[in-house]
Amino acid sequence: MTPGDLAMLAWCDLGAVLRTRPVPLDRLDARRRHGLGYATAGAAITPLDGLVDNPWGPMDEMRLVPVDDACAIVPARDAHPAMHLHLTHALSPDGVPCNWCPRNFCDAALAALEAETGWTIWSAYEHEFTIIDSPIRFGAVYSVEALRAIAPFAYEATAALRPLDLECFEPEFGHGQFEVSCAPVPGTAGADRAVLTREVLREIARRHGLRATFSPKPSPEAVGSGMHVHFSFRDRAGRPALYDRAAPATVTPKAAGFIAGVLRHIGALSAICAPSPVSYLRLGPGHWSCGYGAFGVQNREAALRVCPSPDRSPEGAAEATNLELRVPDGTCNPYLALGALALAGLAGMRDNLPLPPIVDGDPAKMPEADRRRRGIEALPSTLSAALDALESDALARSWMPWPLHATFVAIKRSEVLAHADATAAALTRAYNQRY
Numbered sequence: 001m002t003p004g005d006l007a008m009l010a011w012c013d014l015g016a017v018l019r020t021r022p023v024p025l026d027r028l029d030a031r032r033r034h035g036l037g038y039a040t041a042g043a044a045i046t047p048l049d050g051l052v053d054n055p056w057g058p059m060d061e062m063r064l065v066p067v068d069d070a071c072a073i074v075p076a077r078d079a080h081p082a083m084h085l086h087l088t089h090a091l092s093p094d095g096v097p098c099n100w101c102p103r104n105f106c107d108a109a110l111a112a113l114e115a116e117t118g119w120t121i122w123s124a125y126e127h128e129f130t131i132i133d134s135p136i137r138f139g140a141v142y143s144v145e146a147l148r149a150i151a152p153f154a155y156e157a158t159a160a161l162r163p164l165d166l167e168c169f170e171p172e173f174g175h176g177q178f179e180v181s182c183a184p185v186p187g188t189a190g191a192d193r194a195v196l197t198r199e200v201l202r203e204i205a206r207r208h209g210l211r212a213t214f215s216p217k218p219s220p221e222a223v224g225s226g227m228h229v230h231f232s233f234r235d236r237a238g239r240p241a242l243y244d245r246a247a248p249a250t251v252t253p254k255a256a257g258f259i260a261g262v263l264r265h266i267g268a269l270s271a272i273c274a275p276s277p278v279s280y281l282r283l284g285p286g287h288w289s290c291g292y293g294a295f296g297v298q299n300r301e302a303a304l305r306v307c308p309s310p311d312r313s314p315e316g317a318a319e320a321t322n323l324e325l326r327v328p329d330g331t332c333n334p335y336l337a338l339g340a341l342a343l344a345g346l347a348g349m350r351d352n353l354p355l356p357p358i359v360d361g362d363p364a365k366m367p368e369a370d371r372r373r374r375g376i377e378a379l380p381s382t383l384s385a386a387l388d389a390l391e392s393d394a395l396a397r398s399w400m401p402w403p404l405h406a407t408f409v410a411i412k413r414s415e416v417l418a419h420a421d422a423t424a425a426a427l428t429r430a431y432n433q434r435y
């Protein structure tokens with residue numbers, strides 16, 4: 001520790017910007033109990049530095065209290081100071097979890113799922129990102145050359161992400177596009193891990209004079225970047241609860257209800273998981289980002305798919321089989337996405353919904369009548385339409401406590417308004433600067 005080391009108390013806000021109030025590292029322990037104060041109205045700041053109408057006045061204050069173990073430390077190297085990142089959640093001055101805090105929302109949603117079903121959700125996020133504004137020649141996509149072109153960055157990032165259980169760092173389909181994924185963890189820690197992974201990658205890129213953007217579309221012609229969420233369930237005894245070898249799509253009847261709930265609310269989920277105007281330059285058929293609210297096995301054009309395991313043993317397959325929601329992108333708040341996903345699925349379980357039709361192939365290539373017969377709906381094609389879907393879905397409207405819901409929608413509507421006349425090029429430039 002050096003006297004200059006700062007511990008950044010940080011929170012991923014409604015627009016998925018990681019904000020911070022730092023303290024000298026040797027004062028962190030003194031902040032563990034009551035955290036640091038912050039004006040609640042700060043929750044209404046937009047990713048574009050605006051402030052939307054909100055219910056909080058000049059007196060309202062929350063405490064940003066560090067969450068045990070939700071931290072990442074990147075050691076100092078050469079002229080680069082260490083980065084100590086400590087994620088927080090918001091408590092009232094009396095220690096009650098604030099209901100406008102995305103992390104508290106996720107905690108509450110996962111607790112509701114657990115209380116009613118006995119299930120814990122395990123999640124792992126795949127982060128696609130693009131190196132922009134760089135003269136680097138990346139060579140062919142997926143190539144050794146592409147990876148070697150950024151090897152100093154990739155290797156330092158790999159080391160920094162080992163504590164977060166890095167599983168893969170690979171070149172992707174786009175020029176300068178890469179993907180990083182970490183192993184699944186139970187509960188809200190999955191979203192913590194997603195937030196930390198993004199920020200560690202940004203930090204290491206900065207150290208190498210690079211700019212890594214998680215924007216879903218770095219330029220109108222670029223390959224889009226998603227943040228697919230892989231997830232599975234375990235019961236109270238810790239046993240995998242998703243897989244049933246003999247069942248359609250190899251999912252248990254309870255999991256079928258969860259899947260159907262997610263599809264029933266996929267429009268509303270789009271507003272939360274693909275929450276920026278630029279998200280809709282990525283989302284759509286033909287790019288493996290998904291354009292329809294369809295379910296399939298292995299199907300990369302489906303919004304929700306089963307990812308089967310190559311393990312032939314029933315126990316191995318049960319351990320490794322998971323579901324993947326493909327709608328989310330790097331402008332979404334991982335807590336809101338995971339919490340909303342859990343509540344959408346829980347609603348389907350409550351209603352005992354049957355498994356949706358298993359779609360093979362690209363739904364965009366099916367005749368419209370076939371799609372209608374199977375209940376496959378196109379995803380919203382703009383953020384505005386996605387927000388309409390969220391607001392017209394009575395159940396989805398009740399997922400987030402009112403101050404969180406209202407402020408989230410206000411922030412997102414303000415982004416729509418701010419870019420109403422923007423060209424695709426201007427839109428991508430604006431979001432590259434923030435994500």
Ligand code: GLU
Pocket residue numbers: 128223224225226227282287288289290300326
């Ligand atoms: N880049 C695609 C997306 O926008 C995903 C490609 C893949 O399957 O990895 O979601």
Ligand code: MG
Pocket residue numbers: 126128172179
């Ligand atoms: Mg990928």
